[in-house]
Each structure stands twice: as C-alpha cells, then as structure tokens.
Amino acid sequence: MQAKTEARPVGIIGGTGLTTLSGLQIIGEQMVDTDWGEPSAPLVEGRLGEQPVVFLARHGNPHRIPPHQVNYRANLQALLRAGVRTVVGVNAVGGIHPAMGPAHVVVPDQLIDYTWGRASTFFEGELESVTHIDFTFPYDRDARQVLIDAAAGQGIQCSASGVYGATQGPRLETAAEIRRMERDGCDIVGMTGMPEAVLAAELGLRYVCLGLVVNWAAGKTDQIITMEEIQAAIDTGMSDVKVMLEQSVAGLGRLSPLPQSS
Template sequence: MTVHAIIGGTGLTELNGLSLRDAFFQETPYGPPSANILRGEYAGHEVLFLARHGHPHRIPPHQVNYRANLWALKQAGAQAVLAVNAVGGIHAAMGAGHFCVPHQLIDYTYGREHTFFAGDLEHVTHIDFSYPYDEALRKYLIAALAAEGYDFSGHGVYGCTQGPRLETAAEVVRLERDGCDIVGMTGMPEAALARELELPYACLALVVNPAAGKATGVITMAEIEAALAEGIGKARKVLARVLAGSA
C-alpha cells in the first residue's frame, strides 16, 4: 500500500483527523525541514504530514527549505506526495473557493535552491519535466472533488512567483498572457524536487482570492483567511477520499 505524504500550505499547518503515531525531526544533508514530520493514520491509511511553512506558520515562500522537506519525506518512507497550495485566481473560472488540480506550471521564481543535482557531481543529470504532475494522482484528486460535489477545474496552469509580496496587476496580465490560470508562490521548486527523487507528485490548489487586478479594490488578508477557513475543511475531505481510495 502506497505511503502518501501530504504537504500542507497556508491554512493547513495540521491535519485534523490524523491518528498520530509519532512526530519526529528528520535530519537531511540540506539543513532542517520546515517542521517535524507527523506520522500516523488518516482515513485508515498510513500517511506522513509536513507543514510547508512550519507550525506555527512562520516561513515565507521564498525561504522554505524545499530540498530538506522533500528529502526528509522520502527518507521517512513517502512513496507519493499530495501538495495543498493556496493560490490566486487568474482565469475567470477561478473564483475564491474554487479548487484546481493543475496539469502544468510555469516557474517565475529565482534564487531558490531548486535541485539536488548540484555541487561535486560525477555526471550531469537532466530530469524529464515535460508533465510536472503525476497523472494517476491527479485523477484521484479529480475523482475525489467530483464525488464531494465541489466546484473545481481538472486542468490549469500554475504560475509560481517569488513572493512574499502579492503580484502587481501588470504582472498578472503577463501571467495570463503566458497562459497561467492560477498564481501561487510555493509550487516550485517543490514539484521538480519531487520528480528528482522519483516521488509521484500532484497539487490540490485552493483559490483564496482573485489575482491582482481581477477584482475591484485591494486584496485583503481578511478575505483570504475567510476563503481558507471554508476551503481547507473541504480540502481535508478530498484528501481523505484519495487516501481511502473511495473517490
């Protein structure tokens, strides 16, 4: 039976319903991961959980130690990764509360430690990253969202920006012109590092606000927090379905 790791983003620093077996700190050659790894049972299946931004939420997107996080989960026994990400909506269909299971991404980040293949190498390695998300995991997420009756899109392009600031309206115009449907700050290098470790990886993205320029007025944290409060509970139900194989 596959051991799934869940990486929780903003709003998901703990996994309610997890029957905790142990919590442990996993050493890595790349420094400390964001938080202790929680191991236990969720929906009757073994699962690992890691809070991407720490617990409490304290690590900004550009300072997350993505290499340590993925390495730690792999060493702890993870065989597949389900990532939960809070994002902004660019496409008209991506309103607050909408879920997206992206099939593609564009990386706009810079200065992040983005690969394990660096330093004193015996040979150069190039991974195939044509299709960054595992299709089987995507289908499980899509089936779970459909079974729950939630508003979702089964395809989408995730544009990953540097953060921690939100984007300008002009930047969102550029992202839309590039083909992005949603925008977030944590999708990369996480997805690429999972591929380097041969970990199947998929993203459950929750839209928590319209992207800059897509709504009147400024984007407020109150609006984002309200969307998170409602959406994260739904995300937990989706994850439970996927893990239980009942989607």
C-alpha cells in the same frame, strides 16, 4: 492507470491554512535530519482512516517561514526517507482564470516558474555527471486522477486542469504582472509550487498539487487584496480540501512507486 501495490505512506505538504490536518490519527512526530538541513517542521506520522500518512507543514508550525525561505530540498528528502512515494502539495493560490474564484479547488496539470534564486535541484556540487530530468508533465497523471475522482465522488466543484504560475513572493503580484501571467497562459498564481514540484521529480516521487483559491489575483477586481479576504476563503474552502484528502489518500497510497532518481 498504473498497476497498484500495497499501501505506502502518503506525504501531505500543508501550506497556508493547513498547518495541521484534522481527522489525522497521530502516531508520532519526528524531526528528520537530511543532507540539506532540517525540514520546515517535524514529520507528523499518522493515519487517515486506514491509510498511513506523513504530514509536513511547509511554512512551519506555527506558520513562520516565507515562501522563498522554505527548505524545499530538506522537506522532500525527509518525506522520501520516511517511506513516502506519493506527495500531495496543498497550495493557497490566487485566481486568474474567471472560473477559478475564491474558495474554488484546482488540480493543475501544468506550471510556469517565475521564481529566482531558490535552491531548485539536488544535482549540484561535485557530480560524476550532469543529470537532466524530463519535466514535460510536472504533476503525476495517476495521482491527479485520484484527487479529481475524489472531488467528483463528493460533489465538490473542482477544476481538473490548469496552469500554476509560481512567483517569488513574499509580496503579492502587481496587476501588470498578473496580466503578463494571463497572457502566458496561467490560470492560478502561487509562491510555493516551485521548486517543490521539480525536486519531487528529481527524487522519483509522484507529486500532485491541490490548489485552493483564496483570492482573486491582483487587478482581477477593483479592490486591493486583504488578509481578511484570504482568511474568509480559507475558512470556506479548506473543508473541501480536507474532504478530498480524506477520500483520496487510500487510492494514492496504492499507486505503484516510480523509479527513484536520487
């Protein structure tokens, strides 16, 4: 692993089912203005144990912003300005791989982007030069390992790899679309994994996804997907997500910052 340094605040972006974070000792809230407008919600600053944390509700609090209208650029820049250098994106996802059913936790190592029309870069407008970042490995290896170790230490069943397929939403996918994604190699499907991951990379942030499977993807069973099914999986699995966050934030906070890109 990389050399470690003094603890910095860890950013946690909560998605569906994680609008607030229990166990967080709240110190204060602030709405940060950015070059790209306001983030989805005020930044909630606090501590999990001894570790400083900055929590942001991706869809707002209450949950009101659909995936394709989240201001991802403002969210990431606000966290950067708050001193965050490592970000955990918590995502509710659908399970495609047979081992990744409802209430299962996944720490993916790769992704495929199927979204369109979203503001997906900081490098646009009147630029002095064109910038291309390396995105071979979209999730930070060291941060992933901290989460995986936290799951193992608590006896939580967790897939330590997987391919996240990011779709446009807000509708769920068709069975044919899921079959296509499965052929492409996707193991899970969600709507908020991109452009969040690439924007974090452009800023030089360590970024990792913590995915909670909340339903089988379309066509993986002979039943339609219901919100009741999704809520039941959230109720069952979110406790594991919170335990993993609580057990990993100290290690995440000690990871050395990456060089800043923007």
